Amino acid sequence: MSSFNFDVITLFPKAFELINNLGVITRALDKNLIDMKLHDLREFGEGSYRQVDDKPYGGGAGMVLKPEPIYKAYESIRKLPKSKTLLMTPQGKVLKQKDLARWSILDQIIIICGQYEGFDERIRCLADEEISIGDYVLSGGEIPAISIINGLTRLLPGTLGDPDSLVDESHNSSLLEYPQYTRPLTFKDMKVPDILVSGNHEEINLWRRQKSIERTLERRSDLISNANHKESPQIDGIINESNQFIELNKGNEYDVYPDW
Numbered sequence: 001m002s003s004f005n006f007d008v009i010t011l012f013p014k015a016f017e018l019i020n021n022l023g024v025i026t027r028a029l030d031k032n033l034i035d036m037k038l039h040d041l042r043e044f045g046e047g048s049y050r051q052v053d054d055k056p057y058g059g060g061a062g063m064v065l066k067p068e069p070i071y072k073a074y075e076s077i078r079k080l081p082k083s084k085t086l087l088m089t090p091q092g093k094v095l096k097q098k099d100l101a102r103w104s105i106l107d108q109i110i111i112i113c114g115q116y117e118g119f120d121e122r123i124r125c126l127a128d129e130e131i132s133i134g135d136y137v138l139s140g141g142e143i144p145a146i147s148i149i150n151g152l153t154r155l156l157p158g159t160l161g162d163p164d165s166l167v168d169e170s171h172n173s174s175l176l177e178y179p180q181y182t183r184p185l186t187f188k189d190m191k192v193p194d195i196l197v198s199g200n201h202e203e204i205n206l207w208r209r210q211k212s213i214e215r216t217l218e219r220r221s222d223l224i225s226n227a228n229h230k231e232s233p234q235i236d237g238i239i240n241e242s243n244q245f246i247e248l249n250k251g252n253e254y255d256v257y258p259d260w
Helices: 013-021 024-030 067-075 097-103 121-126 142-153 201-219 233-248
Strands: 004-010 034-040 083-094 108-113 129-132
Touching: 004 013, 004 067, 004 142, 013 024, 013 034, 013 142, 024 034, 024 142, 034 142, 067 108, 067 121, 083 121, 083 142, 097 142, 108 142, 129 142
Parallel strands: 004 034, 004 108, 083 108, 083 129
Antiparallel strands: none
């Protein structure tokens, strides 16, 4: 099996040293499930000072990444048949789990990390998609790029020891994950629900499904609609009760939960 290829254009390649200590991702590198190449933008800079930025036309604060170094870096990358280029920008589409799943069937992801006040508008045409990881601004695209590499690598066959652990995760089926417990049975007067130690796996699965729906409706009602979950009268009852809960709690933290 060939490796999944990440090519990252960045002004700060040292930021990606973090990946060497991320457990699952490090294991994927060791097992050659992924190959990550960092393309230092400074090496493609202009002149003896390797200039990569300049003042914006029209005036304004900050510096803007020049188009020439980014184009040179991009053109130096060997493109595979199934490849996409992502541009990290706060103006992009907010990253979703379904995006990671969609990209996981590719051979290569090329990531361009923005920096400073922004980048020259003329580099946008290099990207297939513009991606943000939330409605906030960071100093550069390195942290969003690491998030994509982390989230996508987890989906690749052979990365996780137990692939079934991907099945019930939050955001895989428009539902947040159900509550999880481990030993001890009682901690600070908080006891594990009796159903989880009953040994009745059918009832446990139903309880987990119910809790997933409750938690999603309480915390992220935007992810779910009643029409998508008409599975049984019992589930309908959970939805109706949760809807009443939401009505009573409008204006609290759940009502303004961010669209991550």
